[in-house]
Amino acid sequence: MLNFxxxxxxxxxxxxxxxxxxxxxxxxxxxxxxxxxxxxxxxxSGLYDRVTAALKASGIAFVELGGVKPNPRxxxxxxxxxxxxxxxxxxxxxxxxxxVIDSAKAIxxxxxxxxxxxxxxxxxxxxxxxxxxxxxxxxxxxxxxxxGDTVITNEEKALKYGYGSPHLRxxxxxxxxxxxxxxxxxxxxxxxxxxxxxxxxxxxxNTTNTDLTDGLCExxxxxxxxxxxxxxxxxxxxxxxxxxxxxxxVAHNGLLGMGREQDWACHDMEHELxxxxxxxxxxxxxxxxxxxxxxVYKENVGMFVQFAVNVMGVEASFxxxxxxxxxxxxxxxxxxxxxxxxxTLSELGIGEDRLEEMAKKATKAAFGNERxxxxxxxxxxxxxxxxxxxxx
Amino acid sequence: MLNFxxxxxxxxxxxxxxxxxxxxxxxxxxxxxxxxxxxxxxxxSGLYDRVTAALKASGIAFVELGGVKPNPRxxxxxxxxxxxxxxxxxxxxxxxxxxVIDSAKAIxxxxxxxxxxxxxxxxxxxxxxxxxxxxxxxxxxxxxxxxGDTVITNEEKALKYGYGSPHLRxxxxxxxxxxxxxxxxxxxxxxxxxxxxxxxxxxxxNTTNTDLTDGLCExxxxxxxxxxxxxxxxxxxxxxxxxxxxxxxVAHNGLLGMGREQDWACHDMEHELxxxxxxxxxxxxxxxxxxxxxxVYKENVGMFVQFAVNVMGVEASFxxxxxxxxxxxxxxxxxxxxxxxxxTLSELGIGEDRLEEMAKKATKAAFGNERxxxxxxxxxxxxxxxxxxxxx
Numbered sequence: 001m002l003n004f005x006x007x008x009x010x011x012x013x014x015x016x017x018x019x020x021x022x023x024x025x026x027x028x029x030x031x032x033x034x035x036x037x038x039x040x041x042x043x044x045s046g047l048y049d050r051v052t053a054a055l056k057a058s059g060i061a062f063v064e065l066g067g068v069k070p071n072p073r074x075x076x077x078x079x080x081x082x083x084x085x086x087x088x089x090x091x092x093x094x095x096x097x098x099x100v101i102d103s104a105k106a107i108x109x110x111x112x113x114x115x116x117x118x119x120x121x122x123x124x125x126x127x128x129x130x131x132x133x134x135x136x137x138x139x140x141x142x143x144x145x146x147x148g149d150t151v152i153t154n155e156e157k158a159l160k161y162g163y164g165s166p167h168l169r170x171x172x173x174x175x176x177x178x179x180x181x182x183x184x185x186x187x188x189x190x191x192x193x194x195x196x197x198x199x200x201x202x203x204x205x206n207t208t209n210t211d212l213t214d215g216l217c218e219x220x221x222x223x224x225x226x227x228x229x230x231x232x233x234x235x236x237x238x239x240x241x242x243x244x245x246x247x248x249x250v251a252h253n254g255l256l257g258m259g260r261e262q263d264w265a266c267h268d269m270e271h272e273l274x275x276x277x278x279x280x281x282x283x284x285x286x287x288x289x290x291x292x293x294x295x296v297y298k299e300n301v302g303m304f305v306q307f308a309v310n311v312m313g314v315e316a317s318f319x320x321x322x323x324x325x326x327x328x329x330x331x332x333x334x335x336x337x338x339x340x341x342x343x344t345l346s347e348l349g350i351g352e353d354r355l356e357e358m359a360k361k362a363t364k365a366a367f368g369n370e371r372x373x374x375x376x377x378x379x380x381x382x383x384x385x386x387x388x389x390x391x392x
Numbered sequence: 393m394l395n396f397x398x399x400x401x402x403x404x405x406x407x408x409x410x411x412x413x414x415x416x417x418x419x420x421x422x423x424x425x426x427x428x429x430x431x432x433x434x435x436x437s438g439l440y441d442r443v444t445a446a447l448k449a450s451g452i453a454f455v456e457l458g459g460v461k462p463n464p465r466x467x468x469x470x471x472x473x474x475x476x477x478x479x480x481x482x483x484x485x486x487x488x489x490x491x492v493i494d495s496a497k498a499i500x501x502x503x504x505x506x507x508x509x510x511x512x513x514x515x516x517x518x519x520x521x522x523x524x525x526x527x528x529x530x531x532x533x534x535x536x537x538x539x540g541d542t543v544i545t546n547e548e549k550a551l552k553y554g555y556g557s558p559h560l561r562x563x564x565x566x567x568x569x570x571x572x573x574x575x576x577x578x579x580x581x582x583x584x585x586x587x588x589x590x591x592x593x594x595x596x597x598n599t600t601n602t603d604l605t606d607g608l609c610e611x612x613x614x615x616x617x618x619x620x621x622x623x624x625x626x627x628x629x630x631x632x633x634x635x636x637x638x639x640x641x642v643a644h645n646g647l648l649g650m651g652r653e654q655d656w657a658c659h660d661m662e663h664e665l666x667x668x669x670x671x672x673x674x675x676x677x678x679x680x681x682x683x684x685x686x687x688v689y690k691e692n693v694g695m696f697v698q699f700a701v702n703v704m705g706v707e708a709s710f711x712x713x714x715x716x717x718x719x720x721x722x723x724x725x726x727x728x729x730x731x732x733x734x735x736t737l738s739e740l741g742i743g744e745d746r747l748e749e750m751a752k753k754a755t756k757a758a759f760g761n762e763r764x765x766x767x768x769x770x771x772x773x774x775x776x777x778x779x780x781x782x783x784x
Binding site: 001005007011014015018218220223227239242246 | 393394395396397398399400401403404405406407408410601603604606607608610611612614615618619631634635638639642647650651
C-alpha cells in the first residue's frame with residue numbers, strides 16, 4: 001500500500017424527497033445562488049419548481065444559467081463566470097448530471113481567476129479557492145457530486161481536458177433515486193459504464209498489498225452489475241437505482257483508489273473520442289475498456305485473473321490464467337451489450353480515418369510533448385492506436 | 393435502503409513518516425494546541441519527541457495533558473477543559489488510541505459548555521460547536537480518529553456512556569502503521585475485535601436492499617480477518633498493519649452503516665462490563681458478540697447465513713440454514729481465540745453475581761426507564777441477562 005491523503009468532505013443527503021430540503025440545507029451557506037442546469041428536463045419533470053420553491057421558502061435569492069450540454073462547453077462556463085461576478089453569487093447549485101456539475105466547478109474556480117479558466121485544464125495550475133458548489137444529482141454516472149474533478153470541452157480547439165482540486169469538492173450533494181426514473185434508457189447504460197470505469201481506473205494497478213481497496217472495489221463493481229439490468233428492466237425500480245446512485249458516489253469520491261497507483265488510460269482515450277465525435281462518455285468507455293484490457297493484461301495477469309474471478313464470477317481453474325482473463329473480458333463485453341451499449345467504434349459512428357490523430361492527441365504526441373497514458377502499463381501513441389484498432 | 397445523511401470530512405493522512413507532517417498540517421488551523429496523550433509509551437517510543445519537534449518547527453505553541461487511561465475518565469476531561477480555557481487553546485491534538493481521542497473530544501465540547509460535560513453523555517444534549525480535534529493514531533481499534541463519537545467513563549457513578557455529534561469529527565488524522573509495531577500484543581486482538589464489532593453493529597440489520605453496504609462490510613471484515621493473524625505473528629509487518637489501520641477507519645467513519653437500521657446492542661452490553669470491571673473493550677466484545685449472535689439469529693436467519701457464507705467462508709449448502717449459522721458463529725469464536733481473546737466472562741474475571749445488575753443497567757431498567765437495546769432484535773434486560781449467561 002502506498003502512502004495516501006484522503007479527504008472527501010462532501011455531505012451526501014440521500015433518499016426520497018430529499019431535494020425539498022435544499023433551501024434549509026443551503027440557508028447557512030448562501031444568500032444568493034446561481035442555479036445551473038441543462039436542457040428543459042428539470043422543468044418538464046417538476047424538479048425545477050420544487051427546487052426554486054424550496055429556495056424561496058428559505059429566503060435564498062437566485063439567478064439562473066441553463067443550457068449545459070453533455071460534454072460541457074468552455075463557452076458556457078465563461079458566461080457563468082461573468083454572471084456570478086455581476087450578481088455576486090456566493091454558491092453555485094448544480095441541478096443535473098455530471099456535465100452540469102462539471103460546468104458548475106469550472107465556473108466556481110473561474111470566478112476567482114483573472115485569466116481564462118481553461119488555463120487550469122490546460123496547464124494543471126493549482127487553485128487556492130473556489131465558490132462553493134452544491135448539487136442535486138439527476139443522473140448517476142460521473143461521480144462529480146462527490147469528487148473534486150471536472151472535465152470541460154474547449155469546443156474551439158476540439159480538446160476535452162480534466163482538472164481536479166480539493167477546493168472543488170461539493171459542499172453537499174442531494175441524491176434522490178426517484179429523480180432517475182425519468183432518464184432516457186440509454187443514460188442508464190452510459191452511467192453504469194462510467195461508474196464501473198471509475199472503479200476500473202483505480203482497481204487495475206501494479207501496487208501490491210491492497211486487500212481492503214481491492215475488496216471495496218470488487219463489492220462496488222458487483223453492486224453495479226447486480227442492479228443495472230433490473231433498473232433497465234424497470235426504470236422505476238427505486239431499490240436498484242438507490243444502489244446504482246450510492247455506488248456511483250462511492251466509486252468516485254476517492255476512497256477506492258487510496259494507497260494504489262491508478263491508471264486512467266481508458267478515460268484519456270475516451271476523452272479523445274468525445275472531443276472529436278461528441279459521443280456519450282459512457283458509450284465511449286464501454287467500447288475502449290475491453291480493448292484496453294486485451295492490450296495490457298499480460299503486464300499483470302494476476303490482477304486480471306482476480307478481476308475475472310472476484311468480479312465477473314469466472315471459475316478459478318488455476319491452470320490457465322489467460323483463459324480465465326479472456327472469459328472475464330468476454331463477460332464484461334457481454335454485460336455492456338446487454339445494457340444496450342456499443343462494442344465497437346463503428347457503432348459509435350467513428351471510422352478509421354482519425355484514429356492515429358486521436359492516439360497522438362491523447363498522448364500529447366501530436367503536440368511534440370508525448371506523455372504515456374496509464375499506470376498499469378504506460379501507453380504510447382502506438383499502444384493507443386493498437387487499442388482503437390482492437391475495437392474499431 | 394433507508395434515507396441517509398453521510399458526512400465524514402476528516403482528512404486521513406496515511407503512511408510512513410506522516411507524523412512528521414503534523415506541524416505543517418496544523419499550521420493553518422492553530423496557534424496553540426493542547427497535546428493530549430496517555431501513559432509514557434509515546435515518550436519511550438520517541439513519538440513525543442518527533443511530534444513536539446514538528447510543532448516547534450512550525451511555530452505552534454502547545455500545552456500538555458497526559459495520563460489518559462483505557463476507558464477514559466470524566467475527571468481528566470474536566471482537567472483538560474479547565475486547561476484549554478486558561479491557556480486559550482485553539483486545537484486539541486490527541487496522540488494515542490481511542491481512549492485519548494475520546495477524551496480529547498470530551499474536552500473539545502466541554503470548553504464551550506457552561507455545565508458539566510457529562511450532561512452530553514447522560515442526556516444526549518446536542519452541541520453547536522467544539523474545539524477542533526486532530527489525531528495521531530497509535531492503536532487501530534476504536535475508529536475514533538474518523539468518527540464523531542466519544543465514550544467516557546464516569547468513575548464516580550461507574551457508568552460508561554457514549555455520545556456523538558458531527559462537530560466532533562476530527563479535522564484530520566495521521567495514521568502511520570509503523571507506530572503500531574510496538575503495541576503490546578494483546579492490543580492487537582482487542583483492536584481487531586473492536587473494529588469487527590463496529591462493522592457487525594452496522595451489518596446485522598433487518599433493512600433490505602442493502603447490496604452496496606453489505607458488500608463493503610463484508611470486504612472490510614475479510615480484510616481484518618486476513619491480516620490480523622499475520623500481524624500477530626510478526627508485529628512489524630507493515631502491510632498487515634496498514635490493512636488493519638485503514639480498515640479500522642473505514643469501519644467506523646459511518647459509510648458502512650448508511651441506509652441501514654443499525655444495532656449496537658453488543659457495544660451497549662460491553663460498556664456495562666467495562667464500567668464495572670474495567671475490562672478492555674475489545675476483550676469484552678469478543679466475549680459478548682458470539683453470545684449475542686446465538687441469542688438473536690433466529691430473528692433474521694438469512695442475514696446470519698449471509699454472514700457465515702460471505703464472511704466466514706462456510707459452504708452454502710442451502711438445506712440447513714441453522715447449521716450454516718452455527719458454523720459461522722463457531723468460526724468467529726475460533727478466530728477470536730486464535731487472536732488470544734477470551735471466550736467467556738469468567739476468563740475476564742467476571743463472576744455471576746452482578747450479571748442481573750449489569751443487564752438492568754445496560755437497558756436502563758435499573759433506573760426505571762427501560763429502553764431495549766439493539767435494532768435487529770430489541771433486547772430487554774432479560775435478553776441481556778440470557779446473553780451474559782450464554783457466555784459466562
